[in-house]
Amino acid sequence: MNNKQSSRRGFLKATAGITAAAVAVPSLFASQNSKNENFYGYEDKTIGSFLKLKSAGEMDFNYPDADSPCKAVWVNGEIKAYSLLCTHKGCPIMYSASSKSFRCPCHFSEFDAELNGQMIIGQATENIPEILVKVKDGNIIAYGVNGLIYGRESNIKG
Numbered sequence: 001m002n003n004k005q006s007s008r009r010g011f012l013k014a015t016a017g018i019t020a021a022a023v024a025v026p027s028l029f030a031s032q033n034s035k036n037e038n039f040y041g042y043e044d045k046t047i048g049s050f051l052k053l054k055s056a057g058e059m060d061f062n063y064p065d066a067d068s069p070c071k072a073v074w075v076n077g078e079i080k081a082y083s084l085l086c087t088h089k090g091c092p093i094m095y096s097a098s099s100k101s102f103r104c105p106c107h108f109s110e111f112d113a114e115l116n117g118q119m120i121i122g123q124a125t126e127n128i129p130e131i132l133v134k135v136k137d138g139n140i141i142a143y144g145v146n147g148l149i150y151g152r153e154s155n156i157k158g
C-alpha cells in the first residue's frame with residue numbers, strides 16, 4: 001500500500017468515527033432530557049400565562065434565578081425568551097416590538113428577537129442567551145438557557 005492509499009484510508013476511518021460520535025451524542029442528550037424533562041439540570045419555572053403574553057406581546061421574568069432578568073416576547077406567532085443582560089458589558093437591553101429586536105442603550109448593540117437572539121450590530125460579539133420555554137396547561141414554563149448569561153461562569157449558581 002502506498003502513502004496516498006494509506007492516508008485516504010485513515011481519512012475515511014476518522015470521518016466514520018466523527019459521524020458515529022455526532023449521531024450518538026444527540027441521542028444521549030435526548031434520553032437525559034426525556035428522563036427528567038430538564039435541560040442540563042435546570043429547574044422548571046412557571047413564568048406566566050400564555051394568553052397574557054399573547055395579548056400583551058411581552059412579559060418580564062427572572063430565570064434561572066432572581067439575579068437574571070429576562071423577557072418573553074410574542075413574535076410571528078411564537079414565544080421567544082431571552083436574558084436581558086447585554087453580552088458586551090452587561091447593560092440591561094430593551095425590547096423594540098416595532099423592529100422585533102433587543103437594543104442596548106450603552107453601546108448600541110442590537111439582537112434579533114426572531115432569530116434566537118442573534119447579534120445584528122454593535123459592540124457585542126455574542127448573541128444574547130435564549131431562555132428555553134414550553135407551554136403546559138396554559139402556562140409558559142422556562143426549562144433551560146442556551147448561552148452563558150453575562151458575568152457568570154455558570155448559569156446555575158452552585
Ligand code: FES
Pocket residue numbers: 086087088089090091104105106107108109122123124
Ligand atoms: S453593554 Fe451593550 S453594547 Fe456595550
